[in-house]
Amino acid sequence: MPKVMAQGKTFDCEVGAILRTVLLKNGVDLHNGQSKLINCRGLGSCGTCAVQIDGEVSEVSWRDRTRRSLPPHNPDCDLRLACQTRVLGDVRVTKYTEFWGQGMEPQWTPESS
Ligand code: FES
Secondary structure (H helix, E strand, O other): OEEEOOOOOOEEOOOOOOOOHHHHHHOOOOHHHHHHOOOOOOOOOOOOOOEEEEEOOOOHHHHHHHHHHHOOOOOOOOOOEEEEEEEEEEEEEEEEEEOOOOOOEEEEOOOOO
């Protein structure tokens, strides 16, 4: 089973699990601030579940690429939409600041909350 490290926690998930579902189920604050309430619930349209991932995950989907090509996201940033990403192996997840997680500073890292 893949190990997921996020916000100072480590937990297991099934191979192929959707990263957003795994993070929320394990109490990780995936959405910053008011985006906890105002988000698309995993449809891939709001862009607020953006995270940086180090590890083995599914290929970038067209929905992920399309949403992150729109401001305030920057397609050159090394982020992924958690709701459009499947976990295939051990992963380390970092969340950045700002409503869409598009900030420059980490909100939390794999090791710290
Ligand atoms: S939850 Fe809206 S894009 Fe992922």
